[in-house]
Amino acid sequence: MESLTFRHTTEKPLGGTAPSAITGVVASGNLEILLERVLPPDACEVAIETPIAGYGPVWEAVVADFVARAQPGGLRISINDGGARPDTVSLRLLQGARLMEA
């Protein structure tokens, strides 16, 4: 297992009031994403557990792109990966942010 953690500062907090949300399933080519509104409003942390080692730079790029697009300030995001492709990861992150905005 490889553990990766990325910390970002956002320009604004994510809207909405949902305290937590979960989306996706740990299955082949899929992943689950748990989002919790527990950090300062300008901070976002993404922690990843993946059985596929060696893709740190790809994860870093996907997470940076998500942070820039969604501005998920205040969220601690935890990921259990089942070997998802970058586009699936991106989609799930945006789905998760949408759930938190509800």
Added chain:
Amino acid sequence: MAAPMAAGTDPRALSWYEATARQRVAALADPGTFHEFLPPTERRMSPHLPLFDLPRAFDDGIVVGRARLDGKPVLVAAQEGRFMGGAFGEVHGAKLIGLLRAARDLRPAAVLILFDTGGVRLQEANAGETAIAEAMRAIAELRAAGVPVIGLIGGRAGAYGGGGLIAGACSRLAVSEGGRISVSGPEVIETNQGAEEFDSRDRALVWRTMGGKHRRLIGGADAFAADTVAAFRAAALDLIGRAPAFDLATLEAEQARLEARIARFGDCRDATEIWARMGVNDPDAVPAMTTASFDETVARVAEAHHDAR
């Protein structure tokens, strides 16, 4: 906890087969009434999977909690068949057993188990096997205390292995066409007995031997549901209302039913032979029947109706 629903569609119209465990529970219960015990934020994950370098799930593949069903209080457990085939590990099993034991004190109108499992998780097999046995015991105690336990089976993993055994301990079962109930799965039988005994790649054979229609016709399941959350909800409500007492008379009736079944059909080589012997006019047409015409067929088959279990 917020969880995804298909946007712009009626959640009850969701395909049971396609839905996740969380989607099934949220849409099955009265809107907004589901309260989860040990939610993902608690991170009660498998202590064993990291030893095998395998990914964990925040809920260990099972969602448990309380809800209301048509206003009545129920406890619900839903397995996620896509995480490790919905298999029973230590935490997964403990969550189900804890729920069943809590029901002895809470006395809900029913406990609903949404099966979606291949059986025991081989990486934590001892804990999984123990969980199966303890779950069956907890169900027996709960039924004896007068709380019905209803199994709903229509997920992609079916109810296999120990999951099939637990299903057999329930008061009543509802199954859809896609649902399968058995103990040894197709690949297990083929591996042990050869492809001549059971060809696991013959999907039609698998479904007419273990699938929902066959289980309903022989009385192995007590309701047949279309593949929607709405249909399973209606079936669950109906079955709660006609769960049998768990007493000596019921158990003797069940023993007599099973003895009569093996005596009457034990020499059949294929499910279609059983259906023909039951009086189904065109056995070969059963797999392709719509829910409505299948319901009419079931109504004419004596074996599909009983007070036992």
